Amino acid sequence: MKRTILFAATLALALPASAQNIEKAVKAFKGGDYDVAAAQFYSVLRFEGEEEGDIAEAQYGLAKSFEKLGLPLAALKYYEDIAKSGNDHPHFDDAIEGLLAVGDALDDDLKTPQILDSVYTPENENALRKMNPEVLQRVHYTLGRFMFNRANFKEARDFLGTVKPGNPKYPHAQYMLGLVRLGVGRGDNYAPKYDQVIEHFEKAREAIPKDASDERLLELRDLASLGLARTYYEQAYQLDEGDPKRNDGLARARSEFLNVPRFSGTWPQALFERAWTETVSNNYGKALGALHSLRAPYFEDEFYPEAKILQAIIYYYNCQWDRVNAILEETKDSYGPMTKTLQALLDENFALDEWYPLLQKSLKQQPGDKSSNLLPRPVAFAVTKDPKFAKMEGFLREIDREAKVFEKNDTFKRSDMGREMTDFANDTRDAYLSLVGKYLKTKVNDLNGELGDITTRASIVALETKTAEADWLELGKEIGGQSRARQPRPFIPDDTFQFWWFRNEYWVDELGYYEFTIKTECFE
Amino acid sequence: MKKLLLFVTLATLGTAARAADEEEKDTAGEDASAEETPADEPDASSAPAAAEAEAATATEETIFVVQGKPFLVAGKFELSPQIAQSVNDSFTSHTGLTASGIYHLKENVAFELTGGLFGWWDVGGPRLGGRDSELTVELREKESLAPERVKLYQFPWFLGGDAQWSPLYGKVSVHDLALGQFNLYLSVGAAAFGLQLESLTQGGAQKAYVTGFGPYDFRTTLATSFGGGLRFYFTDWLGVRFEVRDYVLPLSVREGDVEDADGPSFDVTNLVLGQAGVSFIF
Incomplete structure (x- = not known):
C-alpha cells in the first residue's frame, strides 16, 4: 500500500507536464484497474513527442501494472529497460527492487542475474550503495549466486558475505557460502574449509523459522541438512578405519541424512546417500534397507x-x-x-x-x-x-x-x-x-x-x-x-516401536525404515 | 559429493578383502551352518520340489521394519462412550450405554473403569433394565410356560473395573491414503450389577416388579468379566473401539423371595455384551 501511495505521489509530480494519457493511466492504476493502466501507460510510451519524464513514469507504471497483474515476465522486460537506462532514471531504485521481486516470482536464475550483473557497473555503484540496505543485500545474493554459477568463486564469496542476518536471503546466502567453502564446482586443488562449511550450513538452517511454510525455504532447509550430511561424510571418509573421529563423523552424517523429512523432494537423494554412509560404517543391513526403500513403487x-x-x-x-x-x-x-x-x-x-x-x-x-x-x-x-x-x-x-x-x-x-x-x-x-x-x-x-x-x-x-x-x-x-533361511527377529528397543516383516508388499508408511539382516558367508 | 561417491565405489572395492577378513574374525567360533537350513539329500521323486524349495530359500532376504509407533498412549487417559447390546440373549435381552475411563499405564497395559445403564422404551415410556427376549414372550404367550425365575433377572446398571493387555497390533491402509493403527486387547476384571425381576403378571402400562426387586431397590450382585476387543487409532486423539465382554454373574432366587416361583433357583449367567464406541485420548 505504502509503495502504491509513493508511486502515485511520484506520478502526481509529473502531472503538470504530462499528456492526458498518463493521467488516465495513473487513475486506472490507483483504481486497481491494472490492465487498463497497462494499456494507457503503453500508449504513452508509443506516443511520439512525449516528454522524457512522462516516458520514464510510463515505463515504471507499465512494469508495475504487469507485476500487479501477475505477469512477472512482462514486468521483467520493462524493469530491465529502466535498470539498463542507468541511475539517472527516476525509478532506477524501484526497478532494481522490481527486478528482484519478479525474479523471485519466476524463480529465475538466468535472466534476472544477467540484468543485475549488467547494471552493477562503476557508474551505477554509488546509486546502488545508497539503496535500502535490505534491497542491496538481495542484489548481492543474486549476484553471488550468478558468480558461483560462472565459477567465479571469490566474487561469489564477497557478494554473499554481505547478506546479513534478518535479510530474507540470508539463509540462501549462507547455504551458497557453504557450497563455496566446500569447493563445489571447482576443478582446482581447493582444500575445503569444513568447519566453515558446517557453520554456514547450520546458520542457513537455523535462520529458517521452525514454522516456515514457504516451499522454497523448506527445500533450502532440507538442502542444508543434506549439505551437512555430505560434509560430515566427506570428512569422515578421509580418516582411517577405527579412528573414533571417523565413526563420529559417519554417525553425524547418518543423523543429518535422517533429518531430511520423509516424502520431501530431497528425501530419495538422502536415502541413497545414507546407503553409502551405512555401507562405509559397515551397517550393511541398514544400507540394503535404504536401497530397498528406493525400489518401492512410490519411487x-x-x-x-x-x-x-x-x-x-x-x-x-x-x-x-x-x-x-x-x-x-x-x-x-x-x-x-x-x-x-x-x-x-x-x-x-x-x-x-x-x-x-x-x-x-x-x-x-x-x-x-x-x-x-x-x-x-x-x-x-x-x-x-x-x-x-x-x-x-x-x-x-x-x-x-x-x-x-x-x-x-x-x-x-x-x-x-x-x-x-x-x-x-x-x-x-x-x-x-x-x-x-x-x-x-x-x-x-x-x-x-x-x-x-x-x-x-x-x-x-x-x-x-x-x-x-x-x-x-x-x-x-x-x-x-x-540355502538361506530367514534370520531371527531383530532387537526392538521398547514398546514405543513397532516391528513388521516385509512380505513383498511395500507400505508407504514403512518407506525409509526398511532394514535387512544379512549374515556374512565369508570364511577364514 | 558425487565425485566422492564415485571414488568410494572403487575405493571400497579395494578394501573388500580386508573387510571380509574382519567379518571372519567377527564370526570366528560360530558354527556358520547352525542358523542355516542344510540342503537335504533329495530322493529322485522329490527332486523337482526340493529344487524349487531350494531356489525359494536361496533368494530369501530377511527384510523388516522397526519404526516408532505413530500414536503413543502410555501415560495418557482415554474416555470412551459406547453402545452395548447383549448378544447371547436366551430369556432376557439388554441394550444400553456405557462410559469408560481408561488409563494407559504402558503402550500395551491399561486399567479401565466402566459404568453402564441398560434401558428400553416400552408402552409406558423409557425405563431402566432389560426386557424379555422373544423366546420368553413366545413361551409365555403360546405355551403358557415360563423359564426358571433366576433366568429372568434383568440388569438396570453396572459398575466395573478391569485390566487390559494388548498382545497384538496391526494397521490398515486405504489405498495408501489413510492409515489406521489398531491393537487387539484382552481384559479381565470385576463388576457390580444392579438386579431387577419383573412380576409374571403385568397389569398395565407401567412395569410391575417383584417386591424388593424393582429398579430402585438397588439389589446388586458381583460379577467377573473377561473380554477382548479391537481399538483403532486414526489420530493421536481419536479412535474407535469394538469389544466383546462376558460378565459372569452368580444369581439366585431364594425361597420366599418370590411368591409366584415354583421354588428356589440358582444359575451362573453369562451376560455377553457386544460394544462399539469412540475413544478420545488425552
Whole structure:
C-alpha cells in the first residue's frame, strides 16, 4: 500500500507536464484497474513527442501494472529497460527492487542475474550503495549466486558475505557460502574449509523459522541438512578405519541424512546417500534397507542406477557371490540398452529446439516401454528431477502462460501492446527453447556417460567377484547351492516401536525404515 | 559429493578383502551352518520340489521394519462412550450405554473403569433394565410356560473395573491414503450389577416388579468379566473401539423371595455384551 501511495505521489509530480494519457493511466492504476493502466501507460510510451519524464513514469507504471497483474515476465522486460537506462532514471531504485521481486516470482536464475550483473557497473555503484540496505543485500545474493554459477568463486564469496542476518536471503546466502567453502564446482586443488562449511550450513538452517511454510525455504532447509550430511561424510571418509573421529563423523552424517523429512523432494537423494554412509560404517543391513526403500513403487520415477552397484558391493563384502552376480547381470541388462539408445539419440544431432519436445514425448511412455526413438523413460524422468531443468521448465511454462494472457485478455488482445507482448513472449520462448535444448543435450550426454560408467564399474565388480570365487574354489570351498533361511527377529528397543516383516508388499508408511539382516558367508 | 561417491565405489572395492577378513574374525567360533537350513539329500521323486524349495530359500532376504509407533498412549487417559447390546440373549435381552475411563499405564497395559445403564422404551415410556427376549414372550404367550425365575433377572446398571493387555497390533491402509493403527486387547476384571425381576403378571402400562426387586431397590450382585476387543487409532486423539465382554454373574432366587416361583433357583449367567464406541485420548 505504502509503495502504491509513493508511486502515485511520484506520478502526481509529473502531472503538470504530462499528456492526458498518463493521467488516465495513473487513475486506472490507483483504481486497481491494472490492465487498463497497462494499456494507457503503453500508449504513452508509443506516443511520439512525449516528454522524457512522462516516458520514464510510463515505463515504471507499465512494469508495475504487469507485476500487479501477475505477469512477472512482462514486468521483467520493462524493469530491465529502466535498470539498463542507468541511475539517472527516476525509478532506477524501484526497478532494481522490481527486478528482484519478479525474479523471485519466476524463480529465475538466468535472466534476472544477467540484468543485475549488467547494471552493477562503476557508474551505477554509488546509486546502488545508497539503496535500502535490505534491497542491496538481495542484489548481492543474486549476484553471488550468478558468480558461483560462472565459477567465479571469490566474487561469489564477497557478494554473499554481505547478506546479513534478518535479510530474507540470508539463509540462501549462507547455504551458497557453504557450497563455496566446500569447493563445489571447482576443478582446482581447493582444500575445503569444513568447519566453515558446517557453520554456514547450520546458520542457513537455523535462520529458517521452525514454522516456515514457504516451499522454497523448506527445500533450502532440507538442502542444508543434506549439505551437512555430505560434509560430515566427506570428512569422515578421509580418516582411517577405527579412528573414533571417523565413526563420529559417519554417525553425524547418518543423523543429518535422517533429518531430511520423509516424502520431501530431497528425501530419495538422502536415502541413497545414507546407503553409502551405512555401507562405509559397515551397517550393511541398514544400507540394503535404504536401497530397498528406493525400489518401492512410490519411487518409480526416481533414477539411481548407482544403487545397483552399491547393492552388489554390499553382497560382495558378505561373500554372497550368487547375489553379486545376479545384480550385476541385471545392471548390465538394464543399463546396457539404455546407453545404446542414448548414444544413438545423441548421434542424431537434433536441433537444439527439438530436445524439449523429444523429452515431452519420452515422458508419455508407459513403464516398460522401450522405444529406440525416445529417451528411456527412467532417464526422461531423471532429467525432469534436475533442479536446474525444473527451473527452466517453470520459466517456459510462465512464458506460455503470459503469451496466452496477452492473446486472450479483452483489453490487450486487439491492442499494439497485446501484439507486441505476445511477440515478445514467443521470441523469448524460441530463444529459451534453444537454451533448454542445449542444457538437455548436455544432461543426456552426462547421463549417458554416467550409465556407461555404471556398466564399467559393474564389470570391475564382476571381475573382482570372479577372482574371489576362484580363490574360494582353490581353497576347496563350495560356491552357491546353500540355502538361506530367514534370520531371527531383530532387537526392538521398547514398546514405543513397532516391528513388521516385509512380505513383498511395500507400505508407504514403512518407506525409509526398511532394514535387512544379512549374515556374512565369508570364511577364514 | 558425487565425485566422492564415485571414488568410494572403487575405493571400497579395494578394501573388500580386508573387510571380509574382519567379518571372519567377527564370526570366528560360530558354527556358520547352525542358523542355516542344510540342503537335504533329495530322493529322485522329490527332486523337482526340493529344487524349487531350494531356489525359494536361496533368494530369501530377511527384510523388516522397526519404526516408532505413530500414536503413543502410555501415560495418557482415554474416555470412551459406547453402545452395548447383549448378544447371547436366551430369556432376557439388554441394550444400553456405557462410559469408560481408561488409563494407559504402558503402550500395551491399561486399567479401565466402566459404568453402564441398560434401558428400553416400552408402552409406558423409557425405563431402566432389560426386557424379555422373544423366546420368553413366545413361551409365555403360546405355551403358557415360563423359564426358571433366576433366568429372568434383568440388569438396570453396572459398575466395573478391569485390566487390559494388548498382545497384538496391526494397521490398515486405504489405498495408501489413510492409515489406521489398531491393537487387539484382552481384559479381565470385576463388576457390580444392579438386579431387577419383573412380576409374571403385568397389569398395565407401567412395569410391575417383584417386591424388593424393582429398579430402585438397588439389589446388586458381583460379577467377573473377561473380554477382548479391537481399538483403532486414526489420530493421536481419536479412535474407535469394538469389544466383546462376558460378565459372569452368580444369581439366585431364594425361597420366599418370590411368591409366584415354583421354588428356589440358582444359575451362573453369562451376560455377553457386544460394544462399539469412540475413544478420545488425552
